[in-house]
């Protein structure tokens with residue numbers, strides 16, 4: 478945490494702020510190690526303080542070892558104000574992308590100082606993962622793949638999508654995950670044309686393409702994986718054509734990832750392949766996104782993102798083709814950007830599986 482605090486303090490100097498108030502749970506955890514659901518970090522050049530309540534004081538002492546833990550008795554706001562006065566803070570940064578307008582008004586009313594809206598100060602630091610973070614994501618990916626291996630036998634005609642999602646979550650937890658990293662997508666048959674077709678009440682039928690997009694939380698870090706399978710009958714020529722177009726787009730995009738390349742250019746590689754195959758209008762989302770403490774982080778592999786990739790960024794690569802009233806295919810892996818390429822964390826086969 479000391480390295481992270483040091484980097485943040487440098488940013489505070491540059492931005493001419495005396496302190497930063499951190500309430501975003503992922504940022505709070507990143508900067509302090511504290512995993513509780515309530516607490517504020519107040520970080521100055523000299524001090525790192527975590528204000529929390531009785532429920533979390535003991536936990537905070539164990540987790541946020543680099544912080545002074547203060548338990549508020551009255552209100553969090555009152556305690557923060559007291560600290561602001563003690564620390565003689567005149568310019569205080571707050572997380573504009575996280576705090577509500579109502580909360581901002583409370584700060585304005587209570588604190589006698591200049592409030593400065595900050596955007597992405599901590600998220601910027603989180604873009605490059607440390608080795609310890611990559612290790613946790615790798616573990617999350619491994620648990621996810623083990624669960625996927627086991628779920629295949631349940632993908633049979635007559636089984637309801639929701640049941641698959643429930644079983645997957647059970648398997649992930651049994652294998653050591655804390656929970657799921659997002660609401661699982663289990664989209665079968667024509668529903669697989671819905672890029673975010675959250676598992677519903679549809680029965681899986683013979684011949685269906687089934688897109689399964691899921692992931693877990695392991696020590697705070699997310700995994701995110703998609704495989705599309707065909708159930709019992711098939712695949713048809715069209716299913717194969719669509720599937721292998723998506724796979725080629727993914728594989729070529731993976732080859733295009735390395736430090737120094739623009740995120741948008743990687744998206745373009747996959748998009749060109751899908752467009753040349755005649756499906757350009759049916760790949761309507763970005764190619765991928767960063768993953769870490771949150772499921773969707775910056776930067777994105779998107780035409781709108783000009784970020785130059787750096788070693789240590791962890792990204793999904795997930796092209797798809799979605800044909801209304803027919804079905805769809807998506808394939809998603811997680812990679813770590815390296816100087817001269819990328820390391821794909823997924824090991825699971827990407828050949829079209831008939832379960």
Ligand code: GLY
Pocket residue numbers: 659690691701766795809
């Ligand atoms: N589950 C949403 C995604 O893959 O980004």
Ligand code: MN
Pocket residue numbers: 690691701702703809
């Ligand atoms: Mn996904």
Ligand code: MN
Pocket residue numbers: 701766793795809
């Ligand atoms: Mn994803």
